Amino acid sequence: MRSVVVIIDGWTDAYDDDTADLRPTWYRLAAVGTTGLVQWSSQLVWYPEESCHWLELFSLDKVFTANHQADPPLGWLQAHAFDKIRSEDGRTWCRLHLTHLYQQRDELLFMSPWRTGQTADECQELAKALANEWQQDGWVVDATVGNGLLLSTQQAFRARTAPLERLERQSLADHLPSGRDGGLLRRLLVTGQMVLNRHTINRYRSASGRMPLNTPWLSGVGAVTNHLAALPLNNSGRCWTTDPVVAGLARLAGYRPILWTAEEDEMAHHLGRMIQDDRHSRLVIHLTTPALLARHGLRQQWRERVAWVDRMVLQPLTGLLDSDHDRLTVCSGYTADEHGLGLPSVAVPYVSATSRQMQRRSFFWQRNKPGQGNAVSPALLMRPGPFTLGDE
DSSP states (O other): OOEEEEEETTOOOTTOOOOTTTOHHHHHHHHHSEEEEEEOOSOOOOOGGGTHHHHHHTTOHHHHHHTOOSSOOHHHHHHHHTTOOOTTOOOEEEEEEEEEEEEETTEEEEEOGGGTTOOHHHHHHHHHHHHHHHGGGTEEEEOOSSSOEEEEESSOOOOBOOOGGGOTTOBGGGSOOBSTTHHHHHHHHHHHHHHHHTOHHHHHHHHTTOOOOOEEEEEEEEOOOHHHHTOOOOOOOEEEESOHHHHHHHHHTTOEEEEOOSOHHHHHHHHHHHHHHOOOSEEEEEEOHHHHHHHTTOHHHHHHHHHHHIIIIIHHHHHHOOSTTOEEEEEESSOGGGTTOSSOOSEEEEEEEEHHHHTOOGGGOOOOOTTOSOEEOHHHHTOOSOSSTTOO
């Protein structure tokens, strides 16, 4: 018996019910199987883009609440995803992004890195230049981690930072690093801006009409104690995601993370072979693009993406699960109208059905709509086997 769980950030929209034509598979699963709401905790302080819901899905929320730091250790988790953490290594890690600041009246505003058209090669070269500048302060830049850059130091470091994912059109002055060591991070940002300003890549970008990557941004500063890195959770399964922080959480929870560094479109083409070749009891698939499009106000593109996910991911999955008790569960990580800001919804809809239920003729459908049912915990969502008593 296999269990496939698909978590889609920005999949549902509280302000738009007219989406049945965009995702017929989602509505079909609700009609033939089990549906309801996933009840998230409202006590966690991680933003959705920093994987608040993944802490609960992987049953790590109490672990991180008990070991709370000034900043969620997103850099450490990203490093853990790439297997860069050693048991004797007590380094402090943080994420490094490159973006563009533009002036509006008397403020400097952030532009999302997804709008800047930056390439992996450009990021690698600019990161190396920053490494040469920052090494005198004891910082090491790791520019070899695929779709994410990392910064680390041997110093114990505490600061509060804002994740770049939620700073589109926000003011720099309102989101500068704070806390005990916030001043040191602000100094790194200033020296980094000077390095980027004089770099040949940015001069070439400006000359060719492209926005220069004029600002480095640091977030998710922290470390995780060694006993956390060795948690014996013993989960068997795999987690496919394009988010390195989610991959780090998956690895910490005992899953084998598959960090997909290409586009989600290419990822979908590989799902069929993976499902057929992989007989692990659990497979978790994480998609993020619907939330990204919603956050940038691209409403029509969001609708097109939702339809693409249903057609290219969910519909094929229903045909690939062949055993009667194989189960497909789909859940919205958070709703599109939240745009990934602040705390996630207290409850979001899920649908779940076995292969046998998917084969039912329409005459026997229960005709429930997504979300119409009892609330369940995130831990139950990830559990293989029957979902709730009587759902068969």
